[in-house]
Amino acid sequence: MQYTHNFNPTISDEDIFSEIVREKEDIGYYNLPFQDTAPLKEYAKSVKQSNIVVIGIGGSTLGTYAIYKYLKHSRKLDKKLIFLETTDPIDIQSKIQSIDLQDTLFIVISKSGTTVETVSIFKYINSLVVCDKTNTVIVTENDSKLNRYAQINGMQVFEIPKNVGGRFSVFSAVGLLPLAIVGIDIDELLKGAKKLHDAFFIKKDDVQERLLKKARFLVEYKNSFNINVVFSYSSRLEGFNKWYIQLWGESLGKIDINNTRQGLTPIGIIGPIDQHSFLQLIIEGRRDKTVTVIKVENFDNDLKIPAITLEGLEELDYLNDLEFSSLIKSQADATIEAIQNLNDIPCDVITIDGVCESAIASLMYEYELLTSLCGKFMYINTYDQPGVESGKIILKKKLQS
Amino acid sequence: MQYTHNFNPTISDEDIFSEIVREKEDIGYYNLPFQDTAPLKEYAKSVKQSNIVVIGIGGSTLGTYAIYKYLKHSRKLDKKLIFLETTDPIDIQSKIQSIDLQDTLFIVISKSGTTVETVSIFKYINSLVVCDKTNTVIVTENDSKLNRYAQINGMQVFEIPKNVGGRFSVFSAVGLLPLAIVGIDIDELLKGAKKLHDAFFIKKDDVQERLLKKARFLVEYKNSFNINVVFSYSSRLEGFNKWYIQLWGESLGKIDINNTRQGLTPIGIIGPIDQHSFLQLIIEGRRDKTVTVIKVENFDNDLKIPAITLEGLEELDYLNDLEFSSLIKSQADATIEAIQNLNDIPCDVITIDGVCESAIASLMYEYELLTSLCGKFMYINTYDQPGVESGKIILKKKLQS
Structure with missing residues (x-):
């Protein structure tokens, strides 16, 4: 007898755990609790502005917002954190009207560096106020076009590691930078994440x-x-x-x-x-x-x-x-x-x-x-998102025509 | 042969429509677009306070918030609308700290009149500021205990009709009173609702x-x-x-x-x-x-x-x-x-x-x-909510013991 094809049945707890341990080598989020936070804290300390505006969408804002919303009324924070994350014009306008743009730091966050919403809003901000290294900081991948823009303009860049997906990036600079600037204790955050890490991996x-x-x-x-x-x-x-x-x-x-x-x-x-x-x-x-x-x-x-x-x-x-x-x-x-x-x-x-x-x-x-x-x-790739690409291609065609 | 029991198959469009027309006699929300808004507008005009605080939960706030959120940045509203709707102490405290209670009108909304969250928050407000007919207005059923409280204290009451359920009450005083006070055109709201009413019922x-x-x-x-x-x-x-x-x-x-x-x-x-x-x-x-x-x-x-x-x-x-x-x-x-x-x-x-x-x-x-x-x-009663009663009974027992 000869056999081709196999079924893939549900695997055992031990096998799953071994696969997660193996995956930990490639997927970056697991090890974020162990990073050095000194550069983030140093930059945070240097920020003079009272308003911190994060320009980003999806994974670039949701985790930060989750932590900020949870803690903001229980901590004495001296800076205000605002998220510009949608193309709804009324939303953009009302948020911008509520702050003094001259007293604002802009944190532009995009992993790919070419997110339509983020770049659109940042362009608009550029028409209202001069964006330079004194009031703009960039969080992106090391070879993105947004990174190139930052280099050309001498702006500080914090890197999102390639192997950390947007929705798993809250404990990277994506979340830690804005949170450190407004006065959240990011070392305590990482301690909390590490506690779970250790409990899971060290049983x-x-x-x-x-x-x-x-x-x-x-x-x-x-x-x-x-x-x-x-x-x-x-x-x-x-x-x-x-x-x-x-x-x-x-x-x-x-x-x-x-x-x-x-x-x-x-x-x-x-x-x-x-x-x-x-x-x-x-x-x-x-x-x-x-x-x-x-x-x-x-x-x-x-x-x-x-x-x-x-x-x-x-x-x-x-x-x-x-x-x-x-x-x-x-x-x-x-x-x-x-x-x-x-x-x-x-x-x-x-x-x-x-x-x-x-x-x-x-x-x-x-x-x-x-x-x-x-x-x-589930035998899936947890870390990609191929399903949203078709809409992006249609949008680009619509806008370019 | 003899038969007992019947199956209830899906009914025809005509039968459904006839049932809705029949239901319209008993269920109040259908006819809210035809109410007289003069008393609401008159009261709204008399309000001098700058902050309008709605104390309510669920059906007493969600519809109002939906309309307010949709329109507030596109209308020049001179009053601020705030919702106190949860027992989360940090939420209550942070919202109250953001307003001048001496310049605030409190709208207490509860259909039953004995909603735990609403009465708890209103009691708390009573410990911060004297609540009387100059700064408090009640929206409730005509025979509720909250209505009795209002009568004893000479406060203005707006009635929620018995046959209008909380989640269908946005076009009653529940929604129209606070919205009229902050400056939303409630006649235009009813015109919009009526447009759909007519299109549906008059085909x-x-x-x-x-x-x-x-x-x-x-x-x-x-x-x-x-x-x-x-x-x-x-x-x-x-x-x-x-x-x-x-x-x-x-x-x-x-x-x-x-x-x-x-x-x-x-x-x-x-x-x-x-x-x-x-x-x-x-x-x-x-x-x-x-x-x-x-x-x-x-x-x-x-x-x-x-x-x-x-x-x-x-x-x-x-x-x-x-x-x-x-x-x-x-x-x-x-x-x-x-x-x-x-x-x-x-x-x-x-x-x-x-x-x-x-x-x-x-x-x-x-x-x-x-x-x-x-x-x-679906052959259900769309307008009741028996499933949440068990939790309420358990809560009351817990708190009374």
């Missing part, structure tokens, strides 16, 4: 086992549960949700080596707001969703519901003297209990320590690892 | 046929395409996307009369930002999504990419002299073409006229009609 606290199990479940049950809901109980995690959606959607929406379409659909919602919106669909709708609830253990905030009785509303006096941080945590617990009582919605809970650099970084690094693991189980 | 411009066809398609193919993506090409539509997600998810995620779980999962994304995020999943991922692209025909904005050459980036000079509004429209068209070329992703396009009251109102009324139609095809 601590069952992190490796837990993530392997979770990835295997999500992929093996992908036909039953094609939607993954992240239900974050803090408005501060809104940026994280958006970042997760890009990471998950763009990494896992692929055609696999067996030529079948893969993909898990990410949804990010915010509690308690979306208890009044999306929760009904989770509870009574079709069983096509897994749910991951993210709770914040310590809000480091003692805002309280005062012991005031509103005449007519006495029945709500049981809320009196309750801290808002306790209330939101109880709301999360009630939602978790309601979902788990149903017994047919896969649900896990991640509790992050607090509103600090290391907590959000650990969470983000964990999601990067989880994405890589799911990609391996 | 103009094929609106009835188109919506019936769309609803039938979405429901009949719900097992293949359980996810509905709204891809809005304007950052101004971010609020609309959130409102749509609540409307769709909470209305359609139900158990039907045959005791089977129904539900279509709404996703809202923003172009061109999410071309760099979610588009890859749409293009190469599993075929489990329908896509509705929303384009804005007229941005009424001539912001232009200047004819500047950046040395090194000459290849992007084809963008020179292009208006941003043309660029974003071309980006939408390129995405539509890329999706339609694939031939296996159901995709339709809605082009709204401009950044004006009537355009956004027509769009929202259309989505309300579409939701009602899908609910009819």
